[in-house]
Amino acid sequence: MAVYHQTANVERGASRQFTAYVPLSPNTIYWLVNDVPGGNSTVGTVSSTGVYTAPAAVPAMNVVTLKAQSTAYPDKFATATITVTQPVPWVWSTYPTSVTAGPISVSVNGSAFQPGAVASINGVAMPTTYVSTTKVMISGTFSTAGTFPVRVTNTGNGAVTSQPVNITVAAGNPPPTPTPTPTPSPTPTPTPAPTPTPAPGGATTRIDAGRFLEQAAFGPRPAEILSVQQGGLQAWLNTQFALPESPLVLPSPDPSQMAAMRSWWLWLNTHAPDQLRQKVAYALGEIWVVSSNKNNYPQEILPWLKVLSRNAFGNYKDIIREMTVSPSMGKFLDLARSSKPGVGSGANENYPRELMQLFTIGLQKLNMDGSVVLGANGQPVPTYTQEDVKQLALALTGWVYYQNQWENFTADMEPREQNHDTSAKSFLGCNLPAGQTTTQDLDGVVNCLFQHPNLPPFVAVRMIRFLAHSNPSPAYVQRVANVFVNNGSGVRGDMKAVVQAILLDTEARQDTPTPTYGKLREPLLHYINLVRALNGSVTQNNGLPYLFVNMGQSILTTPSVFSWFSPLFRIPQTAIYGPEFQIYSPTEAVLRTNLISDTISGQYNGYITLDLSPFTAVAGDTTQLINAVDQALLYGRMSATMRNTLATAINAMPDNNSRVQTALYLTATSGEYLVMH
C-alpha cells in the first residue's frame, strides 16, 4: 500500500487531497490522523475520501502522520507525513526600494502576512509592525551598505518565511572616501545572527531535516527526511554514531581492477547505512589525500580508506599517526624507505612537507577563528621553514613496508632502526633528543603537530567547508575550533565532537541563507545526492565512474596530493570562497547537466534505478508535480519564479513521462539545487 503524497506541507486551516494505493481485495480503507480515526480539531481532520484539513491553529507537534488503514487486513496500512505550517507569506515589494544606512523606515508589501509577522533584512530580524495581511512596516536601524534580501516570516509554531525581494542600502554619512578600485576584502563576510531553529533535541522542519542530511550524509533519502523530522537531529546523530562501520573490501571478482573499486565506491556511498561515517571519511579524504594515479591498485588504496573510515569519529591524533605509517601513504608520498643520510636515497621530504602543509597546520599561522595572523610587516607569518621540513624528515626516517618487503599493503609500515636517523631534531619549536628509536621519534612528531596551535582552526575551516558551507563566519570557525581543543571533557582532537559541533551549529542550521551561504555540490555529491533523493539504487559493478573523469572528479583518483580542488579556492575576482568552483567550468557544467539528463531519461538503467513513482502519480497535474519535485529536491523552497518557469516547460510536454522528466531535470540542474544552502 502507499499514500500519495508521501509528504506534504499544509497551511493551517487549509485542505489537501491524499490518495491511497491499495493493491488488496477488498480494497476498502479508512483514514487516521496520528492514529485517531478521522482525526480531530488538534491534529486536523481527514474525510473518508482522503481530504485532509489542517487544524485552525498549528499544533505543538506540527508534523502529523496520515494513515490509510485497510479495513480487511489489520496489518496492512500506509502513511504520509504532513507538516502543518503557518500560511506561506509572499513579498512583492518594498517601499522605498532603496534606503540610506542608519535609521530606516520601510513598508513591505505582499500577501498572507499574519499578526506577529517579522521582516528581516539579510537574515537580520528587524523591528516589525503588522499593518494588514498585505503590509508590514520595518522601523529600526540597519547600518550595512549593499543590496540585501528582505523576507517576511509568519512566526509561531510551523513558521514559514517568504521568498526575498532585494532592497538597496546606500552608505550613510560621512560618505566613504572614493577609492578607484574596490579591493575585495580577504576576510569572509560576517554572517548576521542566524534565524532561530528548533532545538536539535526534538522534531524539526522538512527544510532543516533535508539540509542537515545534505551536510551530514550523501543527501537525504525520502524516508530519512521523515525520520529526522520526527526524531530530531541529535537522535539521528546518535544512531549514526552507534552504527557498525561498512565493510571496506577489495573489489571482486578481480581485486586488481581499479575501475571496479571506483564503481564499488559509488555504490558504497549511495547505499551505506553508516552515512555519517562515510561522509566524514570522504571529507577527511579531501584533506588526507591518496590517489590511484600513483597507487594504481585497489590494495594500495584500501589501507588509506580504512584509516579514514575507522577514525571518522575518533581522534585526529590517531589519524596523524595511522596515516604516517599507512603503506598507502608510504607509497603515495614516499615515506616508505625514507632513510637517514647515506642510506638509500636519504631522508625523503615529500611526506613531511605535505604532513605540515596539507594535513595539519598549513602554510600560514592562523587565529582560532581561521583568520590569518599578520606579522609586524602586515604579511602572513609562515608556520614553518625549509629547515623544519628537513628536521621533520630526519625524525620520520626508518619506516619500511611490512617485513621490509619491496612493497606490502597488508599491514602498516614498520620501523627499521638501522635506517633511522638518531640525531637530535628540532622543528616547529619541538625538540626530540638524540638516540630515540623510530617509534619514539614518530610519537614526538605526532605530539608536536597535534599540539600545534594551528591545528584546531586548520581542521575546523576544512571540515566546515567540506561538510557544511563555503564561507563560514569567523565565529563559527572559532566555535568548532574550540571544540577541537576541548570536547567538553578535556579531550583535544575528538572528531565526533567536532563533527557534531559543525552540524548542529546555528550557522549550519540557519534555514534562511545569507548572501554568501551555501556550497556548490561537487560532481560526486551532486550525483549521489540526486540518486538518493529519488530513492534510487546503483549496482555494485556499474559503468559510471568514467563519466566523472572529464568533470574533474575522477573517483579515488585526484590529480595530485592537492585533491580535486583546493579548500582555499575563491570565486575568480571575488573574496568569496567556492572550493568546488575550481572544477566547475563550462564543459564540466554541461557534462554534469547531460549526465543528469541521461540518468533521468533512463540511459543508465542497467546501472541505476530511480523511483519516479511519486512523480508519475501526479504527472498530469502541473502544480502537484512541481510540488512533488520541490519537496523531493528543495524541501519546499522552490522560488515562485522557478515554479512559473517549470510550469511553462511542463505544460509544453506531450506526455506524462516527459512532464516528469522535464520537471526533475530542470530542478536537478538548477542553481537552487546545485548550491546546497
Add this chain to the structure above:
Amino acid sequence: MTNNTRRHFLRRTASAMGLMGLERLGQMNALAQSGPSYKALVCVFLFGGNDGFNTVVPMDSAPYNAYKNIRGGLGLPSTSATLLPVTTTPGVQYGLNSGLQQVHPLWAQKKLAVIANMGLLVQPVSRAQYLANSVSLPTNLFSHSDQTTQMQSGVPSSGAGTGWAGRLADAVQAMNGASTFPSSVSISGPTLFCTGNAIQSASLIPGFDLSLSGMNLWPQSAGTAKKAGFQQMLTFHNGLTLVQQANKVMSDAMSLNSMLSGLGSGGGITTVFPGTSLGNQLKDVAKIIKLRNTTGMTRQVFFCSIGGFDTHGAQDWTHWDLLRNVSEAMRAFYDATVELGIPDQVTTFTASEFGRTLQPSGIGTDHGWGSHHLIMGGAVKGGEMYGTFPTYALAGPDDSGSRGALIPTTSTDQFGATLAKWFGVPAASMASVFPNIGNFGIQDLGFLA
C-alpha cells in the same frame, strides 16, 4: 569612462539584455575590445616520456659517432626511420627523425627550433653534486606519476595544487580585461597544468560543442520549451552569490555552445587536420583562437596531449609513428594559424615528463631525465638549437648515472620563463609562475622574438 566604470556599464547592459544574455559574453567583449593584441601558448604534452635523443640527432661526426655507439641498433638512421637534415646558423648539423617530415620544412623557414636537454631541476646540478646528493633535486626522478605532476606544476621541489600554465594565466589576467572565457584551457581533460590560483581553468572535449542532451523532443516545440526553461532559470537571482556564480558558469557554457556551433561543421577552419586525437585537439584550439574577437580574450594557454611514449620495447617503428602523428597535427595547426592570420602570435611547444636513457634496453629505452623538445611558431627564432647540447657519454659529465639518463642542461623553469616573458608576464611576477626561477642565471633563452 574609466576602465572600471566601463566594465560596470557593460555588465549592466549585459544583464539588461535579459534573455538575449545567451550572447552576453560575445557582445560584451566585442564592445570591450582594446588593449594588447592576441597571444597564445600551446603545449603538446607527450605522455610516457618522449625519447628526445631519437627525435633530434647530432650529425657532426664526433657527436654522431658517440650517439651511434651508445644507441647501437636503436641508433638512427635505421630501417624504419631515416633522418631529415637541418643546419643551425653556425653550421652545426642535426637530423630530425623522419617521422617529423611535416614540420621539417619549418626549420628552414625559421619557424621551428629545438631546445636541447631540457628537464626538471630545482637548481643547477653537476654530476658530482647529483651523485653526492648534495643539492636539492626533483623528488622521485624517473617516476611517471611524480614527474608528470611536477612537469605540469612546474614545482619539482615540493607539491603544488596549481600548474604553470594556470599561474601564467593568473599573471596576465589583467590583459584579458572583463572577458570571462577561461584563459587556461585543456583540450585533453581537466589537468593540473591549467589550474591557476585566481583564474578558473577549463577543459574542452574535441568535437563536443557543449550542446545540452535531452532537448530533441517531439514535437519540436516541447524541446524548445524545455531549453527555454533551462535558459530562463539561469537568469534567476535568489540572492545567493554561489547560485549566481553557478548560473554564470552555465550561461558562459551556453554562450560558448552558440559560438562553437555557429562555426559550423568544419569549425570555420579550412586547413585540413589529420583525423587523429591530437589533430582533433589542435583543431579545437584553432577554433577557439578563431573566436578570440568574440570571446575578447587576448591571452590564452592551451594544453593538448598524446600518449604512448613510454617506449620500453619495440621503440623504432612505434616512436617514428608517434612522431609522425605529432608532426602532422602540429604542422596542420601551424598552417591554421597562418590561415587565421596570426602565426606570429601563437607559440607551440612539446613537453614530456622526462626523456629516456641514451643506452637502450633491448629494443627500447628506459626512463631518463633531460630531453630535446620542439618549439614552433612565427615568433620563434627558428632554425636553431637552443640551450646547451649535452655530452653523449655513459657515466660522462652530463650522465646522472651510467646509462645516459642525462642531467638537464636547461631547466623547465628557464624554458617556461622564456615563453612567459614573450607572453607578457612582467619580470617581477616571474617567481609567482616559476618559484625556483631565481636559482638559474639565464631566464630568457632567446628563442622568441
